[in-house]
Amino acid sequence: MCSAGRWGLFRPSGFGGLLHLKLAVASDFHFGFNADAAEQARTALLDGKGKADVLLAPGDLFDTRVPRQETVHEAIRIFQEAKGAGEGRISVTVVEGSVERQLDTNPVIGIYGTHERRAKGLTNVIELLHSAGVMVNCHARKVIAEKSGGKKPDRVCIQGMGGVPEEMAAQALKLMSFKPVPGCFNVFMFHQSVRELIPQDESAMTMADLPDGFDLYVNGHIHWRQEFHEAGKHLIIPGSTVVTQMKANEANPKGYYLYDTDGRKAEFVATKTRPFFYRELKFDSALPQQVLAEAREALETVLRTAPHSMPQVKLKLAGTLAGGVPQGALEASSLEREFGQKMLLSVDSQMNSMSLRDKIEFLRRMREQSKSAAEVGMDILKERLRQKGVLPSELPANCEGELFELLSQGEVDKAMALLMVE
Numbered sequence: 001m002c003s004a005g006r007w008g009l010f011r012p013s014g015f016g017g018l019l020h021l022k023l024a025v026a027s028d029f030h031f032g033f034n035a036d037a038a039e040q041a042r043t044a045l046l047d048g049k050g051k052a053d054v055l056l057a058p059g060d061l062f063d064t065r066v067p068r069q070e071t072v073h074e075a076i077r078i079f080q081e082a083k084g085a086g087e088g089r090i091s092v093t094v095v096e097g098s099v100e101r102q103l104d105t106n107p108v109i110g111i112y113g114t115h116e117r118r119a120k121g122l123t124n125v126i127e128l129l130h131s132a133g134v135m136v137n138c139h140a141r142k143v144i145a146e147k148s149g150g151k152k153p154d155r156v157c158i159q160g161m162g163g164v165p166e167e168m169a170a171q172a173l174k175l176m177s178f179k180p181v182p183g184c185f186n187v188f189m190f191h192q193s194v195r196e197l198i199p200q201d202e203s204a205m206t207m208a209d210l211p212d213g214f215d216l217y218v219n220g221h222i223h224w225r226q227e228f229h230e231a232g233k234h235l236i237i238p239g240s241t242v243v244t245q246m247k248a249n250e251a252n253p254k255g256y257y258l259y260d261t262d263g264r265k266a267e268f269v270a271t272k273t274r275p276f277f278y279r280e281l282k283f284d285s286a287l288p289q290q291v292l293a294e295a296r297e298a299l300e301t302v303l304r305t306a307p308h309s310m311p312q313v314k315l316k317l318a319g320t321l322a323g324g325v326p327q328g329a330l331e332a333s334s335l336e337r338e339f340g341q342k343m344l345l346s347v348d349s350q351m352n353s354m355s356l357r358d359k360i361e362f363l364r365r366m367r368e369q370s371k372s373a374a375e376v377g378m379d380i381l382k383e384r385l386r387q388k389g390v391l392p393s394e395l396p397a398n399c400e401g402e403l404f405e406l407l408s409q410g411e412v413d414k415a416m417a418l419l420m421v422e
Contacts, residue, residue, distance in 0.1 A: 021147055021154050021185065024048030024055040026256035027220035028240035030115070032071035033063040036274050037242045040254065042078045043271045044241045045108065048256045049085035051269070054106070054145045054156060057135075058220035059113025059163055059191030062125050063244075066118075072125060079134040083107050095142040108135040109143050113191040113220055114163040126162070137162075138189055140176065156261065157181040159214075160189035163221065169205040178211040185261045188214040191221045196230055197237075198222070207231040216259065224249035225257070227266055236266050241273065246314040246346060248278045274344075275311040277302045283319035283351065288330040291317060291351065295332075299339050312344040320352050327351060 026048050029041035041061075049055045062071065083105050092103040112126040130137035138160035147154045157180070164172050169192045180186035188211060193204035207230040210217055217235045224247075225239040238257045243250045253270035260267075279298050283291055295315060302313055317332060332349035339345050 021156050021261045022052040023259040024052035024256055025218045025238045027058045027238045028060040030063040030242050030244055031075045032067045033244055038074050040241045040273045044256050045082040046085050047271055049082045051258055053090050053147055055108050056189055056218055057108050057110035058189045058218050059111050060115045060220055062116050067125055076134050079108055089147055091146045093144040109138050109158055110135055111139045111160040111189055112162040117163050155184045157184035158187045163191035166193055167203040170209040173209055180213040186214045187216045189218050207233055225268055243276045243312055251276050251278045275306045275309050277311055277313045280316040285320055285322045287322050291330055295335055303342055314346050316348045318350045
């Protein structure tokens with residue numbers, strides 16, 4: 001790669017801590033996910049671009065493969081605004097094979113992620129923005145950013161690979177054969193799971209699979225920030241700028257990393273976002289009124305912590321109800337109605353009134369009644385719906401057989417349509 005042109009002529013020239021460039025790394029904006037996504041992405045982009053010479057965005061900038069035109073339009077306006085931020089003493093050259101193209105602006109440099117990836121032959125939205133000139137898609141390209149004004153120019157070379165299926169990542173990296181460019185501070189950008197950080201994902205690539213010799217590695221995909229050293233490689237993951245998964249790790253501050261190529265140090269910069277709180281309450285043989293009382297107190301505490309905002313809250317209720325109390329007796333949905341005007345609340349009730357012995361007894365009774373697999377499955381489905389506050393009488397008349405058949409065949413959309421019939 002880069003065998004011709006002026007960048008192909010670079011040779012080592014005493015490089016070793018002499019560069020003075022600042023890189024901002026912000027990722028996973030998820031434009032289109034909700035009303036917060038665009039504004040929080042804009043905050044991170046403008047703040048990071050104003051403090052850094054170059055801003056990198058390693059994927060999942062959009063939430064869907066084919067976003068709405070209104071979402072794309074809003075993103076274009078934000079990326080154009082970001083191009084004008086910063087001191088503007090950076091020249092950018094895009095190298096693709098032996099072809100070089102110098103830009104007259106300093107745009108955001110990014111790659112596509114798993115949310116934007118499309119089948120071969122189809123254009124993804126990141127490439128669309130690249131063609132429009134509002135950002136640079138670094139996938140399978142070299143991007144050279146050069147800062148002048150000192151005794152000699154300072155240069156950083158960014159190379160990247162967009163998101164691919166996890167089981168293909170290691171092989172794709174070998175096939176693309178990425179190599180650092182002499183005379184530059186070299187950055188490799190990707191968008192994948194990493195097995196050292198997510199060990200349960202056995203299909204994920206490892207740090208050893210990453211190409212050797214780069215000064216810094218930046219990754220998207222993982223939604224909480226991390227800085228990691230492994231296999232002689234320095235990896236930074238800025239996390240997402242918007243809460244999408246509502247996991248405990250996402251309750252930490254959102255923002256971006258600011259990296260100094262001279263000192264080789266990364267600093268996390270928190271940006272203003274909607275407050276997110278994750279609360280998990282555990283109970284043992286509790287009465288419904290006890291569960292609701294403790295849940296209300298936890299939510300009131302959140303409101304006192306964030307008095308002047310509309311916080312986003314994930315409340316998880318776990319444990320068991322007192323013996324003899326049916327799960328339907330706990331109306332967890334009442335909390336969402338009660339606090340719905342004060343917070344964006346999602347309640348995950350995993351309260352269980354059945355012990356393992358009770359569940360075995362339930363299945364034994366079903367067998368003794370000589371019910372078919374479909375009938376047993378429908379009884380279990382009804383019990384699960386009852387736990388969520390949906391009574392069997394609320395289901396459409398005579399839909400049981402058709403509903404179970406659709407679900408057993410994986411026809412979830414058709415099953416949903418059946419349930420929604422008036």
